[in-house]
Amino acid sequence: MKTSSVVEAYYAILMLHSLFLYFIIISSSHLSVTLADDEIKSVVVKNYTRLQLMSAVGPESLAFDCNGEGPYTGVSDGRIFKWDEANHAWVEFAIPSKSRRREWCDGSNRAETENICGRPLGLQFNKRTCDLYIADAYFGLLKVSGNGGVATQLASSVANVPFMLTNALDIDQDTGLVYFTDSSIFFRRWEIAMAVLFGDKSGRLMRYDPISQQVTVLLDGLRVANGVALSKNNSYILVAETGRTRIIRYWLQGPNAKTSEVFAKLPYFPDNIKRNARGEFWVALSNGQGRVQRSVEAFGDSSSEIDLRSRTSALLGVSTPSMKDAVAIRLGEDGEILEVLNGDDKMVQKPVSEVQENKGTLWIGSVVLPFVSSVDSV
Numbered sequence: 001m002k003t004s005s006v007v008e009a010y011y012a013i014l015m016l017h018s019l020f021l022y023f024i025i026i027s028s029s030h031l032s033v034t035l036a037d038d039e040i041k042s043v044v045v046k047n048y049t050r051l052q053l054m055s056a057v058g059p060e061s062l063a064f065d066c067n068g069e070g071p072y073t074g075v076s077d078g079r080i081f082k083w084d085e086a087n088h089a090w091v092e093f094a095i096p097s098k099s100r101r102r103e104w105c106d107g108s109n110r111a112e113t114e115n116i117c118g119r120p121l122g123l124q125f126n127k128r129t130c131d132l133y134i135a136d137a138y139f140g141l142l143k144v145s146g147n148g149g150v151a152t153q154l155a156s157s158v159a160n161v162p163f164m165l166t167n168a169l170d171i172d173q174d175t176g177l178v179y180f181t182d183s184s185i186f187f188r189r190w191e192i193a194m195a196v197l198f199g200d201k202s203g204r205l206m207r208y209d210p211i212s213q214q215v216t217v218l219l220d221g222l223r224v225a226n227g228v229a230l231s232k233n234n235s236y237i238l239v240a241e242t243g244r245t246r247i248i249r250y251w252l253q254g255p256n257a258k259t260s261e262v263f264a265k266l267p268y269f270p271d272n273i274k275r276n277a278r279g280e281f282w283v284a285l286s287n288g289q290g291r292v293q294r295s296v297e298a299f300g301d302s303s304s305e306i307d308l309r310s311r312t313s314a315l316l317g318v319s320t321p322s323m324k325d326a327v328a329i330r331l332g333e334d335g336e337i338l339e340v341l342n343g344d345d346k347m348v349q350k351p352v353s354e355v356q357e358n359k360g361t362l363w364i365g366s367v368v369l370p371f372v373s374s375v376d377s378v
């Protein structure tokens with residue numbers, strides 16, 4: 001689709017709310033779940049703990065530094081915080097740009113100022129240099145030293161096409177190569193539900209080489225490219241294709257290098273992917289309700305909200321009882337579902353944007369909640 005037709009279609013939908021409902025039905029009708037109930041093991045949630053943020057919200061992704069300290073997380077006002085375990089408090093670690101204005105941004109949770117405040121989404125440390133790499137939705141691919149401070153911009157476009165929604169990254173710890181996604185070249189972060197509902201397919205998986213400082217496009221045409229994770233020996237990389245509720249595997253080495261295939265089909269929309277020490281993958285899942293709800297609020301028509309919510313859940317309609325409340329799944333190296341993490345209001349509150357396993361603890365991020373949470377795994 002050309003830019004102009006996407007923009008036209010977008011505004012047509014903005015005006016025709018009923019058509020919007022229709023699009024949800026069309027775009028969601030292919031979803032299905034194939035798993036039998038008794039095949040799926042659920043995480044027994046123990047020691048659910050919340051690390052409450054003091055200002056701003058939405059700790060979307062998490063990272064641990066080269067000394068194993070953290071977690072670090074990026075929040076709604078553009079800042080990156082580090083959890084200081086000794087003092088049991090969050091401390092400011094970095095900001096995404098020197099143009100960020102503290103008086104406007106600190107503590108902010110407003111979509112309108114995100115483009116000047118920044119919104120760090122993907123985080124990962126290079127474990128050799130101790131630098132933190134950041135996928136910021138507005139400022140692109142960034143890097144800040146292990147001492148924190150103001151991040152440096154490494155890339156904000158490729159082949160003259162600017163990044164519109166830089167979303168997630170992972171790092172090959174042997175070579176320092178950085179793999180990252182731009183979800184769409186048309187839609188901004190707060191419009192991501194629209195990009196999904198429209199079937200936008202301008203998402204890209206890219207690689208940044210820290211030596212040549214060049215960006216290479218590995219895959220394009222993705223329907224809302226989201227989380228990424230390298231395999232344990234870096235022979236392939238996974239990328240979440242949120243708009244098609246699936247995960248793609250792109251081979252980096254071996255006979256299939258430079259080819260891709262479907263790795264897993266999922267019952268819900270996948271968000272961030274994080275590999276654990278055993279080489280398995282935790283995939284955060286969203287049923288779209290929070291984001292769809294906010295898109296509807298942006299229409300200023302809250303009367304249809306309940307209807308829309310019930311429609312989306314009916315359409316994504318997971319028949320398998322044990323997957324109904326899934327907020328994340330653990331996938332094996334062949335894409336098989338090994339375990340499900342369920343959410344409810346008291347234990348593992350929704351929505352969940354990331355689950356990261358670190359030394360026996362599952363750390364849980366959320367794009368809207370005011371805390372990072374954790375549960376003991378196994």
Ligand SMILES: *[C@@H]1O[C@H](CO)[C@@H](O)[C@H](O)[C@H]1NC(C)=O
Pocket residue numbers: 047049361374376
């Ligand atoms: C519960 O989890 C917190 C956070 O990970 C940890 O600091 C604490 O030691 C855990 N408590 C128990 C009893 O394991």
Ligand SMILES: *[C@@H]1O[C@H](CO)[C@@H](O)[C@H](O)[C@H]1NC(C)=O
Pocket residue numbers: 233235253333
């Ligand atoms: C990487 O690991 C997979 C198994 O997970 C194996 O089949 C493959 O040969 C390995 N590749 C390299 C280059 O070691």
